[in-house]
Amino acid sequence: MAGTSNQKIDLRNLGFRECFRVTIEGDAGEPARVVRDGRDLWHIVSERGEFVAALSGKFRRQAKARGDQPAVGDWVLAETKGDDDRALIHRVLPRQTAIARKVPGDTVETQVVAANVDIVFIVNALDGGRNFNLRRIERYLALVRESGAAPVLVLNKCDLCADPESSAAELRALAPTVPVLITSAISGRGITDLRELLESGATCALLGPSGVGKSAIVNQLLGEEVKETGEVRARDRRGRHTTTYRELLRLACGALVIDTPGLREIQLWGGEENLADVFPDVTEIAQQCRFADCRHEKEPACAVRLAVAEGRLPARRLDNFLQLRGELEELAERRQRHLQRVERRHRRVLQRGVDKDDAPRKRDWE
Numbered sequence: 001m002a003g004t005s006n007q008k009i010d011l012r013n014l015g016f017r018e019c020f021r022v023t024i025e026g027d028a029g030e031p032a033r034v035v036r037d038g039r040d041l042w043h044i045v046s047e048r049g050e051f052v053a054a055l056s057g058k059f060r061r062q063a064k065a066r067g068d069q070p071a072v073g074d075w076v077l078a079e080t081k082g083d084d085d086r087a088l089i090h091r092v093l094p095r096q097t098a099i100a101r102k103v104p105g106d107t108v109e110t111q112v113v114a115a116n117v118d119i120v121f122i123v124n125a126l127d128g129g130r131n132f133n134l135r136r137i138e139r140y141l142a143l144v145r146e147s148g149a150a151p152v153l154v155l156n157k158c159d160l161c162a163d164p165e166s167s168a169a170e171l172r173a174l175a176p177t178v179p180v181l182i183t184s185a186i187s188g189r190g191i192t193d194l195r196e197l198l199e200s201g202a203t204c205a206l207l208g209p210s211g212v213g214k215s216a217i218v219n220q221l222l223g224e225e226v227k228e229t230g231e232v233r234a235r236d237r238r239g240r241h242t243t244t245y246r247e248l249l250r251l252a253c254g255a256l257v258i259d260t261p262g263l264r265e266i267q268l269w270g271g272e273e274n275l276a277d278v279f280p281d282v283t284e285i286a287q288q289c290r291f292a293d294c295r296h297e298k299e300p301a302c303a304v305r306l307a308v309a310e311g312r313l314p315a316r317r318l319d320n321f322l323q324l325r326g327e328l329e330e331l332a333e334r335r336q337r338h339l340q341r342v343e344r345r346h347r348r349v350l351q352r353g354v355d356k357d358d359a360p361r362k363r364d365w366e
């Protein structure tokens, strides 16, 4: 039980900063960090261990916007009850940084997917495929800069590239003030450089398209054997030697890694409307397709394919369009599956109280 142990967790091990202290003086509750975010329940760790927390009634009434809800990495003021492993969150402490995404289908509302992140590694891969894309990297940079965190550009899979330096030079030209690291999660090259950027108590996150090696890099940082990842499917985290439900991991160096599906493959484009923003040419020609819902694949009387055949639209442009649309659809599906998993889990927790899996693991934070 969290409340019964005498030994306290040092909040600095969770990334606590003294500047948070002044914002909580005189208020009820104790500071705790959100280590897992759900729809209605949050896993938080305070000095006394891990708790499953809900929002207090007052908080719920006040926090109308989704951006006000706690996110992984947030510091909250929470009240725990006796020996129970449950807690109530009274409020979210002011965020130092916030990585936000637009809520799909809504043009104004944003959702914070991670808070108080100091460094974001924007991971791309030099595997000769589509994993090195300057326009996409620019979008990631914009997103990170907006969050307030410091971006670092990582070029992974350098073992598959004859000349990683020339790609690094392109990135330096694109963003002269941003550090660029060349890494291989397979050979281990550059992992030390990456680790050197991680001070004890700092919180980092990895962003980038699926398959570039984010899991493999985290595993390297966790000090795992490299061969493990090769066997783990890109989006299957079961192979990790770490608790799978928690989304804030602590490295041996004392730094913390926020790793959530919603963050790692954060949507750069809000949705269908934005696909149109990126491909106005394709979208305009598509208005002449016979079918309003034409996918420009095998449909008859497709104006887009006709435009390519007649040389009015570069074939490459259509390829890029189809690729991005595919990525967006895959992301939407994955997010849906993730939400379903989270919901199933929460239903279980609500039904059976705090189950064994959710029991506090204080030792992880000591």
Ligand code: GDP
Pocket: 156, 157, 158, 159, 160, 183, 184, 185, 186, 187, 208, 209, 210, 211, 212, 213, 214, 215, 216, 217, 229, 230, 231, 232, 233, 234, 235
């Ligand atoms: P994620 O989706 O970004 O988390 O990517 P993963 O970490 O799951 O990696 C995707 C695939 O790329 C896996 O098969 C990894 O073994 C492989 N991979 C990751 N990093 C490297 C690397 O530096 N070099 C090579 N050759 N393969 C890598």
Ligand code: ZN
Pocket: 286, 289, 290, 294, 295, 296, 297, 299, 301, 302, 303, 304, 305
């Ligand atoms: Zn068409």
